[in-house]
Amino acid sequence: MDLGPSSLQVGTIFNNAAELKLACKAHAIQANFEFVTVKSDKRRYTIKCKDEDCGWQLHASNVENTCRFGIKKLGETPNCFGLMQTTHKQVTNTFIATRI
Numbered sequence: 549m550d551l552g553p554s555s556l557q558v559g560t561i562f563n564n565a566a567e568l569k570l571a572c573k574a575h576a577i578q579a580n581f582e583f584v585t586v587k588s589d590k591r592r593y594t595i596k597c598k599d600e601d602c603g604w605q606l607h608a609s610n611v612e613n614t615c616r617f618g619i620k621k622l623g624e625t626p627n628c629f630g631l632m633q634t635t636h637k638q639v640t641n642t643f644i645a646t647r648i
Contacts, residue, residue, distance in 0.1 A: 605623045
C-alpha cells in the first residue's frame with residue numbers, strides 16, 4: 549500500500565480530529581512504528597511512540613476554538629527499531645476502509 553509522503557509537519561492544519569488521526573496512522577505505518585495515545589479530547593491530541601526508549605511524540609490542539617486541529621509539536625523520525633512483528637496497531641478496519 550503506497551501511502552505517499554507524510555503530511556505531518558508543525559503548523560499543518562486538519563479540518564477535524566478524524567483527519568488528524570488518519571494522517572497519524574498513515575505516518576506510523578509508513579515509518580514502521582506504533583504509537584499510543586497519551587491525550588485525546590475535544591481540544592488536544594497527543595501521541596507518542598509505543599517504544600518507551602523512543603522520544604518521538606506529536607501534540608496537536610484545536611485552532612481558535614474550532615473543530616480544526618493544528619500540529620504544535622512533532623518529534624523527528626522515531627529513533628526506535630520499529631516493528632518486530634507482522635501486525636500493526638494502527639492498521640484497523642476503519643483505516644483500511646478509508647484508504648480504499
